Amino acid sequence: MxxxxxxxxxxxxxxxxxxxxxxxxxxxxxxxxxxxFLDLQPFTMGHVLVVPKEHVVSITDLSNEDAGHLMQVGQLIDRALQNSEIPCDGVNIILADGKSAGQDVDHVHMHVFPRFTGDHFGTCIDANIRLTANRDQLEGAAAKIRTAIENLN
Ligand SMILES: [Zn+2]
Structure with a gap:
């Protein structure tokens, strides 16, 4: 508080x-x-949110340095997903800046999530197509990504 x-x-x-x-x-x-960290309602399993620790609503309120760092971490997660055991032939990186753009939490966050041929996601963003995931499933995917990050170093 x-x-x-x-x-x-x-x-x-x-x-x-x-x-x-x-x-x-x-x-x-x-x-x-x-x-x-992993999104509680993933678009696809392995869906990561990259979030600045500073409370800022819009990416435009971040310093250039922090905005650049946000994307650099997104690039790291992209590499990790593509080198992980999670099904991943490609990656979407999406940042919704503002409610009309689909921003659902008023704190900057960048979505980085795996794509693979035949996934259900298509090209639209729709809450109705999200998976449900319990903590064990999320932790399992998180462990795979952490391992992949370690293996990138
Ligand atoms: Zn916040």
């Missing part, structure tokens, strides 16, 4: 709570500026 008050945000932001360790998440990568 103190951290949220410092940011001037009296409402609890779910991504700030994850970044603060106040909510569980299947984390695949973290550094001083960014945290990456």
């Amino acid at each position: 103190i951290a949220n008050n410092i940011r001037g945000n009296m409402n609890m932001c779910v991504f700030c709570m994850i970044a603060n360790g106040e909510l569980p998440a299947s984390i695949v990568y973290e550094d001083e500026r960014v945290i990456a």
Whole structure:
């Protein structure tokens, strides 16, 4: 709560709570500026959200350095997914900036998710086509991505 008050945000932001360790998440990568974890309602299994730790609604409010770092971590996750045991022939990287663009949480986040021939996703973004996943499934996928990240180094 103190951290949220410092940011001037009296409402609890779910991504700030994850970044603060106040909510569980299947984390695949973290550094001083960014945290990456599995989406609870994945488009495809292995769907990662890359999130700046600073509470900022729009990517346009990030410094150039932090925006660049966000994309660099997205590139890392893309490489990891394509080198993981998760089915992945390709990757979509999507950032929805604003409600009309489909932004559903008012804290910048970039979607990085696996694609493969014959997946159900198509080219549209629709909550109705999302999978359901339990924590064991998410942790299983997270472990594979963490391993793939380690193997990239
Ligand atoms: Zn936040």
